Amino acid sequence: MEKFTVVTGIAAPMMMPNINTDAISPMAAGRSTATDLGVMLFANWRYRLDGSEIGDFVLNREPFRRSKTIVAGENFGCGSSRERAVWALMRFGIRCVIAPSFADIFRENAFQNGLLPVVVGTQECASLAAALECAQEPLVTVDLERCVVQGPEGWTSSFVVPTERRTALLEGLDEIDVILRMAKDIDAFQRRDREQRPWIYLER
Amino acid sequence: MSANPQAKTLVEKIWESHVIAELSDGRTLLHVDRHFLHDGTSRQAFDGMRRMRRPVRNRDLTFAVVDHIVSTLPGRTGESHPPGRERIHALRDNCREFDLELYDVDSPHQGIAHVVAPERGITLPGCTLACGDSHTATNGGLGALAWGIGTTEVMHVMAAQALLQRKPQQMRISFSGSIGPGVFAKDLILYFIARHGVAAGSGCAVEYAGAAIRSAPIEARMTICNMSIELGARFGIVAPDEVTFDYVAGRPFAPTGMQWERAVDAWRKLGTDLDARFDREFEIDCAGIAPQVTWGNSPQEAVGIDDALPNPADIPEPGRRQAVERAYTYMDLEPGRKLEGVPIDFAFIGSCTNARLSDLEAAARVLRGRKVKDGVTALAVPGSMAVKSAAEAAGLDKVFIEAGFEWRNAGCSMCVGSNGDLVPPGKRSISTTNRNFEHRQGPHSRTHLASPASVAAAAVSGCITDVRRLLDRR
Numbered sequence: 001m002e003k004f005t006v007v008t009g010i011a012a013p014m015m016m017p018n019i020n021t022d023a024i025s026p027m028a029a030g031r032s033t034a035t036d037l038g039v040m041l042f043a044n045w046r047y048r049l050d051g052s053e054i055g056d057f058v059l060n061r062e063p064f065r066r067s068k069t070i071v072a073g074e075n076f077g078c079g080s081s082r083e084r085a086v087w088a089l090m091r092f093g094i095r096c097v098i099a100p101s102f103a104d105i106f107r108e109n110a111f112q113n114g115l116l117p118v119v120v121g122t123q124e125c126a127s128l129a130a131a132l133e134c135a136q137e138p139l140v141t142v143d144l145e146r147c148v149v150q151g152p153e154g155w156t157s158s159f160v161v162p163t164e165r166r167t168a169l170l171e172g173l174d175e176i177d178v179i180l181r182m183a184k185d186i187d188a189f190q191r192r193d194r195e196q197r198p199w200i201y202l203e204r
Numbered sequence: 205m206s207a208n209p210q211a212k213t214l215v216e217k218i219w220e221s222h223v224i225a226e227l228s229d230g231r232t233l234l235h236v237d238r239h240f241l242h243d244g245t246s247r248q249a250f251d252g253m254r255r256m257r258r259p260v261r262n263r264d265l266t267f268a269v270v271d272h273i274v275s276t277l278p279g280r281t282g283e284s285h286p287p288g289r290e291r292i293h294a295l296r297d298n299c300r301e302f303d304l305e306l307y308d309v310d311s312p313h314q315g316i317a318h319v320v321a322p323e324r325g326i327t328l329p330g331c332t333l334a335c336g337d338s339h340t341a342t343n344g345g346l347g348a349l350a351w352g353i354g355t356t357e358v359m360h361v362m363a364a365q366a367l368l369q370r371k372p373q374q375m376r377i378s379f380s381g382s383i384g385p386g387v388f389a390k391d392l393i394l395y396f397i398a399r400h401g402v403a404a405g406s407g408c409a410v411e412y413a414g415a416a417i418r419s420a421p422i423e424a425r426m427t428i429c430n431m432s433i434e435l436g437a438r439f440g441i442v443a444p445d446e447v448t449f450d451y452v453a454g455r456p457f458a459p460t461g462m463q464w465e466r467a468v469d470a471w472r473k474l475g476t477d478l479d480a481r482f483d484r485e486f487e488i489d490c491a492g493i494a495p496q497v498t499w500g501n502s503p504q505e506a507v508g509i510d511d512a513l514p515n516p517a518d519i520p521e522p523g524r525r526q527a528v529e530r531a532y533t534y535m536d537l538e539p540g541r542k543l544e545g546v547p548i549d550f551a552f553i554g555s556c557t558n559a560r561l562s563d564l565e566a567a568a569r570v571l572r573g574r575k576v577k578d579g580v581t582a583l584a585v586p587g588s589m590a591v592k593s594a595a596e597a598a599g600l601d602k603v604f605i606e607a608g609f610e611w612r613n614a615g616c617s618m619c620v621g622s623n624g625d626l627v628p629p630g631k632r633s634i635s636t637t638n639r640n641f642e643h644r645q646g647p648h649s650r651t652h653l654a655s656p657a658s659v660a661a662a663a664v665s666g667c668i669t670d671v672r673r674l675l676d677r678r
């Protein structure tokens with residue numbers, strides 16, 4: 001997994017609530033011939049049916065074309081479980097999404113890949129988005145070591161990330177290694193469980 | 205607060221019986237009894253397994269199916285939808301290499317994962333089941349703890365038959381009161397989501413309870429559990445009871461003989477204890493619920509067929525207000541009007557929400573002796589090939605075909621359009637699926653979610669209509 005320590009970069013305000021994974025990474029899009037996930041990020045919002053760009057969509061505007069962070073409304077990433085949504089964001093260059101809340105599966109997928117979901121309050125998110133809209137340099141620094149976000153005009157906020165997630169991100173650890181270290185426990189569980197619930201084990 | 209700290213919910217009981225280890229950070233390594241793979245989200249997980257040089261740990265507990273990207277046209281093969289060909293081949297090759305059971309395009313058991321797992325008896329009460337698809341909670345209708353995962357976690361289950369999880373919060377929705385004519389499971393769950401929003405169940409496992417659930421058949425329970433994710437919950441479940449055991453008995457992978465007796469004994473003990481504590485509780489009286497139809501681009505944007513569409517000016521919060529205004533533009537509708545009479549171009553009956561036999565029967569009851577309105581394209585896509593055969597044995601295919609529906613083979617089809625079954629730009633569809641997001645059924649398509657009976661009623665009327673009127677005339 002890609003490490004995350006401190007990321008400084010352009011942050012794009014997208015203050016809609018309930019931005020879903022179909023919007024982030026559409027299955028069927030006007031530009032369905034493109035296979036690069038980053039090009040297909042928000043494809044139906046970025047491109048017209050003929051493939052031309054929709055100029056006023058935030059990620060098509062300078063300097064937001066180079067965004068590393070997105071600031072969004074509540075329940076970001078709701079909808080389907082497709083991990084492609086996280087891959088598409090990262091492929092585009094996004095390393096962090098700041099929102100008042102995230103959908104459960106999206107948050108899980110984000111942590112598994114080194115994309116940091118940062119929860120800050122609704123009002124704070126709105127004020128950060130507003131500051132980004134009018135800033136000369138809409139820069140945000142996300143510091144996972146200190147768990148602090150800094151935005152334009154002195155905007156700053158702290159956030160909380162579960163300890164194990166923080167460690168994994170800082171060191172770039174894959175969860176599968178943690179799980180496989182417990183192989184003996186899994187063996188023991190299945191041995192016991194076979195006695196108690198033999199109907200679960202199908203022995204094909 | 206509970207007087208008895210030992211009292212447990214259904215979800216807690218299943219959870220605790222699957223704990224392999226508790227980690228010091230508060231996470232649990234949980235055993236996964238059943239794993240379902242499909243063509244949409246498994247490929248990179250297989251790649252990961254190859255990189256780690258690992259076999260699938262429990263091949264006997266792992267099943268695979270083609271559903272998302274497969275053509276539904278008559279006489280289809282894996283080659284019929286060229287953009288899907290490569291992914292179908294990849295799944296075949298992967299299942300061969302890792303020696304896994306695959307329900308391929310030509311298998312009589314092929315269908316949508318969440319339809320196939322219950323009907324094969326792969327899903328059992330009290331079991332845990334994971335699948336790389338957010339609607340996995342459908343299996344909760346049988347009293348299984350089932351949830352959707354991403355591709356990295358698909359690899360975790362392949363390698364370890366286990367997942368690291370944090371215990372969800374406990375939520376219960378009780379449906380009471382009698383359900384009116386023309387109102388179905390789909391209407392109940394849409395009604396709840398419309399009232400409480402798409403994040404009502406965030407972080408929760410939802411148990412559906414109450415008299416209306418107890419008297420509901422298994423397929424209706426699955427429809428309700430299916431849409432748990434549309435209220436933000438990863439898990440949805442109904443306590444197993446006699447109705448469940450009757451459904452499971454005799455299915456291919458269900459236990460038999462002595463094992464069946466033992467299993468049922470264990471399953472009977474799973475129900476939530478009387479004084480168990482829930483973090484969130486809701487009561488819904490079904491008596492006043494009308495057929496529901498969505499008007500916007502979020503499942504919470506649903507109204508009763510008699511209701512006027514809401515006015516964005518009444519929404520104080522600017523982000524929400526803008527989202528609603530945007531939905532009106534996208535859907536080309538105005539606040540204040542009713543949905544009745546809005547003309548439709550497509551009618552779709554299918555998906556893991558509403559494509560089981562009882563759904564097709566409900567639609568056929570409306571269609572019998574009627575014709576799909578000129579200019580409307582109508583598709584019936586059974587949830588599995590087994591559902592299709594059962595429907596044909598009951599003569600339902602003739603009802604659909606005579607009414608002017610296309611009668612297709614099983615798959616996800618127009619629910620997500622990744623097999624090429626698309627609603628064209630600007631066209632309006634009424635659909636038994638679960639998501640009305642922008643562009644979901646095709647770029648610039650407009651989707652209204654409803655029950656199979658309501659979709660059938662719209663198909664023959666050429667516009668969104670109150671299905672109860674069509675039932676009354678019988």
Ligand code: SF4
Pocket residue numbers: 271272316317337339554555556557615616619620637638
């Ligand atoms: S039918 Fe639709 S919701 Fe169900 S699994 Fe297929 S794509 Fe997903």
